[in-house]
Amino acid sequence: KQEVTQIPAALSVPEGENLVLNCSFTDSAIYNLQWFRQDPGKGLTSLLLIQSSQREQTSGRLNASLDKSSGRSTLYIAASQPGDSATYLCGVSGSRLTFGEGTQLTVNP
Amino acid sequence: GAGVSQTPSNKVTEKGKYVELRCDPISGHTALYWYRQSLGQGPEFLIYFQGTGAADDSGLPNDRFFAVRPEGSVSTLKIQRTERGDSAVYLCASSLSDGAFEAFFGQGTRLTVV
Numbered sequence: 001k002q003e004v005t006q007i008p009a010a011l012s013v014p015e016g017e018n019l020v021l022n023c024s025f026t027d028s029a030i031y032n033l034q035w036f037r038q039d040p041g042k043g044l045t046s047l048l049l050i051q052s053s054q055r056e057q058t059s060g061r062l063n064a065s066l067d068k069s070s071g072r073s074t075l076y077i078a079a080s081q082p083g084d085s086a087t088y089l090c091g092v093s094g095s096r097l098t099f100g101e102g103t104q105l106t107v108n109p
Numbered sequence: 110g111a112g113v114s115q116t117p118s119n120k121v122t123e124k125g126k127y128v129e130l131r132c133d134p135i136s137g138h139t140a141l142y143w144y145r146q147s148l149g150q151g152p153e154f155l156i157y158f159q160g161t162g163a164a165d166d167s168g169l170p171n172d173r174f175f176a177v178r179p180e181g182s183v184s185t186l187k188i189q190r191t192e193r194g195d196s197a198v199y200l201c202a203s204s205l206s207d208g209a210f211e212a213f214f215g216q217g218t219r220l221t222v223v
Contacts, residue, residue, distance in 0.1 A: 004151075031209040043113075043200060044152070044214040051209075089151055093208040095165060096142055099151035 002027045004092050006100035013080055014108050021075040021103045023090030028068050034097065035064050035075050036089040044089060048075070080107045111135075113215035115201050121221045122191055130186040130218045134203030141184050142212065143176055144200040152200055158184060159207065191222045 003026045013019055023033070032051045036044040048057045048064040050073070056065040063076040077084060087104045091097035114133040122128050134141050139160050144152035154168040158178045169175075173191075178184040188195055198217040204210040 006151075031207075032211075034212065036214075041219075043115075043216040044202075046211060046213060049211045091152075091212070093212070095208050096154050096157045097152075097202070097208070097212055098154065099144075101149075101151045 002098040004100040010104040012106040023073040025071045025092045031093045034091045038087045082107045115215035119219045132184045132201030138203035140204045142202040146198045193222045196222045
């Protein structure tokens with residue numbers, strides 16, 4: 001059974017800081033890994049999708065890496081902004097997405 | 110449609126009542142997923158449809174929960190004899206084919222059982 005862990009559970013940083021969110025998973029037999037953003041009371045917005053054959057994906061200030069053999073992914077956010085404040089969820093896809101409990105990010109002006 | 114649509118956005122019901130939650134996936138997506146999310150937790154898998162059939166219903170918590178997708182498009186999650194512990198946000202997602210493809214989520218239905 002796939003288990004996904006996200007560290008840290010919460011993070012508070014000043015605006016402009018670069019930061020890293022971590023995701024680990026127990027079963028390396030995956031199709032892909034997705035990073036999502038969730039604002040309070042809202043659904044999940046897909047940020048980046050990394051296929052199992054890829055090592056990283058980039059979108060704007062976001063960069064996600066995947067090391068399938070060690071069961072780890074990181075989401076790097078450059079030059080953080082207050083608008084980045086949200087919960088970030090890692091979803092690991094086998095037959096379905098299995099999620100961690102998320103990292104709640106607060107970027108302070 | 111442009112995205113995954115879920116209705117209603119909010120539902121308040123009395124303990125013991127029956128509720129239906131609707132999900133309208135992205136047009137052409139054959140895979141549809143239901144998840145449940147409690148406050149401060151990650152989404153918890155309930156059921157996965159491939160076309161009209163439930164390919165994996167191992168996440169349904171008990172027999173009060175049932176879901177259908179009769180024409181391979183819209184899906185309805187049905188909860189009988191609701192309990193206060195059923196209160197959560199119910200999320201629906203769809204993808205083009207299966208887990209190899211990007212999943213897109215709706216805005217969720219917030220169910221409150223009083």
